[in-house]
Amino acid sequence: MHTFNGVEFRSKSARKAHVRGMIDVLGECVIGPEHECFGAFEELLSMHPRAEWKRGPGVGSYFIEQNPLGKSADRTGMVRVDGVRDTFSWVDCCNERAKTSNHAFSQAMRQAVFGQAVAFKTASYQEGARLECVLCSTSVLAYGSYHVDHATRFKEIAAAFVASVGGVVPQRFASCPVTKQISFRDEDRAFADAWAAFHASKCELQVLCGPCNLAKH
Numbered sequence: 001m002h003t004f005n006g007v008e009f010r011s012k013s014a015r016k017a018h019v020r021g022m023i024d025v026l027g028e029c030v031i032g033p034e035h036e037c038f039g040a041f042e043e044l045l046s047m048h049p050r051a052e053w054k055r056g057p058g059v060g061s062y063f064i065e066q067n068p069l070g071k072s073a074d075r076t077g078m079v080r081v082d083g084v085r086d087t088f089s090w091v092d093c094c095n096e097r098a099k100t101s102n103h104a105f106s107q108a109m110r111q112a113v114f115g116q117a118v119a120f121k122t123a124s125y126q127e128g129a130r131l132e133c134v135l136c137s138t139s140v141l142a143y144g145s146y147h148v149d150h151a152t153r154f155k156e157i158a159a160a161f162v163a164s165v166g167g168v169v170p171q172r173f174a175s176c177p178v179t180k181q182i183s184f185r186d187e188d189r190a191f192a193d194a195w196a197a198f199h200a201s202k203c204e205l206q207v208l209c210g211p212c213n214l215a216k217h
Helices: 012-026 038-046 051-055 090-094 101-112 114-128 154-164 186-202 210-216
Strands: 002-004 007-009 029-031 059-065 075-080 085-088 146-150 173-175 182-184 205-209
Touching: 002 012, 002 038, 007 012, 012 090, 038 051, 038 059, 038 075, 038 090, 051 075, 051 101, 085 090, 101 114, 101 154, 101 173, 101 182, 101 186, 114 146, 114 186, 114 205, 146 210, 154 186, 182 186, 205 210
Parallel strands: none
Antiparallel strands: 002 007, 029 059, 059 075, 075 085, 146 205, 173 182
């Protein structure tokens, strides 16, 4: 049985048809916290296979807009509380993959160091009063159109840390009831702090514009 917004469906295809109908009825619009469908979109995004990466520090509003590629269905997206504007595939959300313990661990690892990325972006902007993509040198886009990226892939840094602690890692995690963001439990604060310090010493952060970031990943 598959559920969405308090409704049970016998199949993923039935749930997908329901979500498609909801989006068609809403049409092009902005869905803020006061909108009656905001909770439904929060749940929809939480079903995305890269929900934690998409959500970041939290979502301020969602939107539905015409798909510029000319496909029949409108596309969905969000504006995060840090100003980043991004899109996400509602179809991928409806085809959610089972969340494995490895997936949850990866989410918690990213959440533990997210503040470092925010601080880097803020400092980069304050230094030159603008942001510039290190790959294409674009510097005229809005603040929210730039992303913080790892020059050395995040997975490689995380794997090196796990190896340094002998592969002994937390197996249970906390989850925010509102944002669905997965993080380390208070009992594992020492592990989270050690990881954050390791990441800070090893990561080489850089600013990319949205298109270059998507092309890289």
